[in-house]
Amino acid sequence: MTLTELAIKRPSLIIVIFTALAVLGIFSFNQLNYELLPKFSPPIVTVITIYPGASPSEAENGVTKIIEDALSGMDKISEIRSQSFEGVSFVIVELLQSANPDITLQEAQRKIGEVLSKLPSSAKSPTVSKIALDEIPVIRSGVTSNLPPKEFNTFLKEQIKPQLSKVSGVGQINLIGGDEREIQVNLDRQKLKSFGLSIMQVTAIIKASNIDFPTGNIKDSDEQFVVRVAGKFTSLDDLRNLAISTSRNGGTIKLKDVAEISDGIMDYTNHVRINGVSTVALNISKQSDANAVEVSKLSRERIAELEEKYNSSSGAREIKSIVYNLP
Numbered sequence: 037m038t039l040t041e042l043a044i045k046r047p048s049l050i051i052v053i054f055t056a057l058a059v060l061g062i063f064s065f066n067q068l069n070y071e072l073l074p075k076f077s078p079p080i081v082t083v084i085t086i087y088p089g090a091s092p093s094e095a096e097n098g099v100t101k102i103i104e105d106a107l108s109g110m111d112k113i114s115e116i117r118s119q120s121f122e123g124v125s126f127v128i129v130e131l132l133q134s135a136n137p138d139i140t141l142q143e144a145q146r147k148i149g150e151v152l153s154k155l156p157s158s159a160k161s162p163t164v165s166k167i168a169l170d171e172i173p174v175i176r177s178g179v180t181s182n183l184p185p186k187e188f189n190t191f192l193k194e195q196i197k198p199q200l201s202k203v204s205g206v207g208q209i210n211l212i213g214g215d216e217r218e219i220q221v222n223l224d225r226q227k228l229k230s231f232g233l234s235i236m237q238v239t240a241i242i243k244a245s246n247i248d249f250p251t252g253n254i255k256d257s258d259e260q261f262v263v264r265v266a267g268k269f270t271s272l273d274d275l276r277n278l279a280i281s282t283s284r285n286g287g288t289i290k291l292k293d294v295a296e297i298s299d300g301i302m303d304y305t306n307h308v309r310i311n312g313v314s315t316v317a318l319n320i321s322k323q324s325d326a327n328a329v330e331v332s333k334l335s336r337e338r339i340a341e342l343e344e345k346y347n348s349s350s351g352a353r354e355i356k357s358i359v360y361n362l363p
Contacts, residue, residue, distance in 0.1 A: 075169070075170060077137050077166060077167065077168045077169070078137075078167050079114075079130065079131035079132065079133060079135050079137055079140075080128060080129065080130055080131065080137075080166065080167045081128075081129040081131065081137065081140055081141055081144050081164065081165070081166050082126065082127070082128050082129070082164070082165055082166070082167070083103055083107070083125075083126075083127040083128075083129070083144065083148065083162050083163070083164050084124065084125070084126055084127075084162065084163045084165075085099045085100075085103065085124065085125040085127075085155070085159055085160065085161075085162040085163070086123065086124055086159070086160040087099055087123055087124065087125060087156065087158065087159040087160070088123055088158060088160075089123060089158070090122070090123055090156075090158075090159075091122060092120045092121055092122055093120075095120040095121065095122070095123070095124065095125045096118075096120035096125070098155070098156045098159070099120075099125040099155055099156070099159055099162075100118045100120045100125045100126075100127060102151050102154050102155060103118075103125070103127050103148060103151070103162065104116055104118055104127060105151075106147045106148055106150065106151045107127065107129055107144060107147055107148075109147065110129070110140065110143050110144065110147065111135075111143075112131055112132045112134060112135035112140070113129060113130070113131060113132070114130045114131055114132050115129075115130040116128070116129050116130070117130070129144065137166045138166075140166075141164060141165075141166050144164050145164050148162050148164060168324075170322070170324055170328070171321060171324075172321070173210075173319040173320055173321045174320060174321065174322050174328045174331050174332045174335070175318075175319070175320040175332055175335050175336070176317065176318075176319050177317070177318050177319075177320075177339070178308060178310040178313075178315030178316065178317055178318070179192065179196070179315060179316050179317075179318050180313060180314075180315050180316075185214065185215035185301075186215045186217055186301055188214065188215075188316070189211075189214035189215050189216060189217070189316065190217060192211055192214070192316060192318070193211065196318075196342060197209050197211065199338070199342060200318075200320065200335065200338060200339070200342075203331070203334050203335050203338050204326075204331075204334060205322050205323055205326030205327065205330060205331035205334065206320055206321075206322065206323070206326075206331060206335065207321050207322050207323035207324070207326070208320075208321040209318065209319070209320055209321075210317075210318075210319045210321075211316055211317070211318055212306050212308055212316070212317035212318075212319065213306045213307055213308035213314075213315065213316050213317050214316040215301040215302075216301060216302040217299070217300075217301060217302075218300050218301055218302040219272070219275065219297070219298075219299060219300075220297070220298050220299075220300045221242070221275070221291070221295050221296075221297050222295055222296045222297075222298070223235060223238060223294060223295045224294055224295060224296070227293065227294040227295075228294050231281060231283070231289055231293075231294060233280065233281060233289075233294065237280075237281075238280055238291070238294065238295070241278070241280045242275075242278065242291070245267060245269075245278055246267065246268055246269050247265065247267045247268070248264065248265065248266055248267055248268045249264065249265055250262055250263065250264050250265075251263050251264065251265050272297055272298075272299060275291060275297050276290065276291055276292035276297050277290055277291070277292065278290060278291040280294070320335050
């Protein structure tokens with residue numbers, strides 16, 4: 037019996053078959069994941085090295101050239117470009133299209149590990165990374181509040197960021213801008229000189245006094261207790277009353293005698309404005325295997341819940357987000 041003859045003699049069977057195919061197709065379509073951008077990694081590897089306080093020529097001679105020489109021996113390299121600025125070195129390795137960026141990334145890390153001892157001691161460890169489109173933030177937003185700027189920045193780090201991190205598929209959350217808290221110790225040079233102290237001595241004493249480490253354990257008949265030295269500063273008064281030396285007459289010289297201690301803010305390195313309003317930028321990146329559209333949807337729903345939660349009638353902790361780049 038041919039298909040045509042079967043369709044004429046048993047039309048109900050054909051209807052059932054095509055109905056089942058349609059239901060199966062609709063179900064399969066709903067199970068498909070869709071992405072904002074295709075999974076594509078350009079064949080480029082970057083090496084960024086921070087060298088605090090170095091001039092462009094120092095960064096080039098002490099870091100950039102050493103890294104270039106180390107990476108030049110890798111396979112399937114099309115071109116190596118570099119740029120040296122004040123305090124930072126950039127090395128960009130462009131690969132052939134046949135190269136595997138993941139394997140090249142591992143090889144570059146191995147090559148740089150071999151020359152780490154040749155880099156200046158004050159230079160930070162080089163950061164090796166590849167350009168991947170799936171690492172681009174899926175949400176870029178600006179957050180504002182009626183809280184004091186310093187308190188608002190702390191509130192974002194301790195309250196908002198952990199709650200957004202719990203969203204399924206969220207990989208990393210970055211905060212840009214805002215007033216970062218900083219404990220400032222402003223030393224008086226004349227007072228230091230009168231007491232016969234140097235800046236390095238005071239700095240070393242502060243670092244050595246602000247410590248918290250295990251010292252051993254105490255064993256009981258059925259238990260064991262870990263003993264720690266809790267020497268972290270808990271308040272500004274602890275820092276002000278820190279003994280740094282003794283005077284000629286046997287008195288104690290405290291840090292407040294030679295310095296002014298204040299609870300201030302760090303110098304601005306980034307400043308974010310949206311529509312002329314100063315904000316804190318909040319960027320959300322997805323996990324490598326997560327779906328960008330789904331993560332964006334869940335994150336926006338969570339942001340809306342947080343806005344409603346902290347939008348109290350008194351306005352004591354009101355927050356508001358301005359999402360300005362979404363898939």
